[in-house]
Amino acid sequence: MAITTRQLIQYKQQGRPIVALTAWDYTIAQLLDVAGVDLILVGDSMSVILGYNTTLPLTLEETLHHAKAVRRGVRHALMVVDLPFLTYQESIQQAMHSAGLVLKEAGGQAVKLEGGYAAMVETIARLVQAGIPVMGHVGLTPQSVHQIGLRQQGKTETDRQRILQEAIALEQAGVFSIVLEHIPSDLALEITDKLSIPTIGIGAGPHCDGQVLVTSDVLGLSEKQPPFAKAYANLRETITKAVQDYSFEVRQQKFPQK
Ligand code: KIV
Numbered sequence: 322m323a324i325t326t327r328q329l330i331q332y333k334q335q336g337r338p339i340v341a342l343t344a345w346d347y348t349i350a351q352l353l354d355v356a357g358v359d360l361i362l363v364g365d366s367m368s369v370i371l372g373y374n375t376t377l378p379l380t381l382e383e384t385l386h387h388a389k390a391v392r393r394g395v396r397h398a399l400m401v402v403d404l405p406f407l408t409y410q411e412s413i414q415q416a417m418h419s420a421g422l423v424l425k426e427a428g429g430q431a432v433k434l435e436g437g438y439a440a441m442v443e444t445i446a447r448l449v450q451a452g453i454p455v456m457g458h459v460g461l462t463p464q465s466v467h468q469i470g471l472r473q474q475g476k477t478e479t480d481r482q483r484i485l486q487e488a489i490a491l492e493q494a495g496v497f498s499i500v501l502e503h504i505p506s507d508l509a510l511e512i513t514d515k516l517s518i519p520t521i522g523i524g525a526g527p528h529c530d531g532q533v534l535v536t537s538d539v540l541g542l543s544e545k546q547p548p549f550a551k552a553y554a555n556l557r558e559t560i561t562k563a564v565q566d567y568s569f570e571v572r573q574q575k576f577p578q579k
Contacts, residue, residue: 324359324399326431326454326497333519339531341521342539345370345387349536350394358398363388365403366535376463379405381419388427401456402429406464409434409444416444420453431455435462437487442494449495457491459484461503475504488512500533501525524549
């Protein structure tokens with residue numbers, strides 16, 4: 322049975338941790354889905370596989386292309402798609418159009434938008450009213466990299482209060498869940514306790530209702546990864562070794578055999 326946004330809220334009520342990972346293509350999406358991941362995020366972190374330095378250049382067309390491939394691999398998990406930078410910030414109409422394409426063309430079940438400032442809360446409320454499930458994202462919001470960098474957020478009392486208020490406002494606007502990225506774990510705990518929707522942490526400590534990581538970090542495939550990520554495999558090493566072994570055998574005329 323496919324997982325729904327309502328089910329994730331029930332998981333919070335039951336104290337059952339939510340497992341989320343990113344997927345950018347069919348193969349990984351299918352592997353994650355079969356392994357039993359609850360939520361698969363077509364994150365704008367896919368920028369790395371397109372060779373972009375930040376998430377800013379990513380387009381809606383590129384996102385839709387990858388999301389369609391992910392859709393074909395996912396049967397069970399809830400599929401959430403990041404709206405790329407400047408495909409939802411300009412106006413409510415723009416956000417509605419972009420989110421609509423994600424649901425109608427790519428088969429995403431929800432969209433994720435960064436930020437909890439007043440205008441974004443209004444946009445999100447309108448999307449939710451139109452029947453589009455939305456996931457919020459506060460704390461470190463990588464689309465604002467040129468404003469806030471990639472450092473931990475919520476270190477000062479003012480910043481803590483701002484992030485807390487943003488999370489509350491997003492819940493009131495109707496999001497079904499919120500990503501808390503790179504904030505102190507005691508702030509994540511406070512937000513998690515205050516909200517009745519699940520918080521999904523990344524670099525936000527152990528007290529969130531679920532955790533998300535970028536799959537290439539988990540697999541040890543990333544060129545560089547954030548300090549809070551954990552690699553459970555070393556695919557860079559495995560792939561390099563496999564390619565070297567293959568090259569050796571071709572050059573030694575050991576592969577293919579007669
Ligand atoms: O784009 C992404 O992968 C994300 C996660 C890091 C939450 O937004």
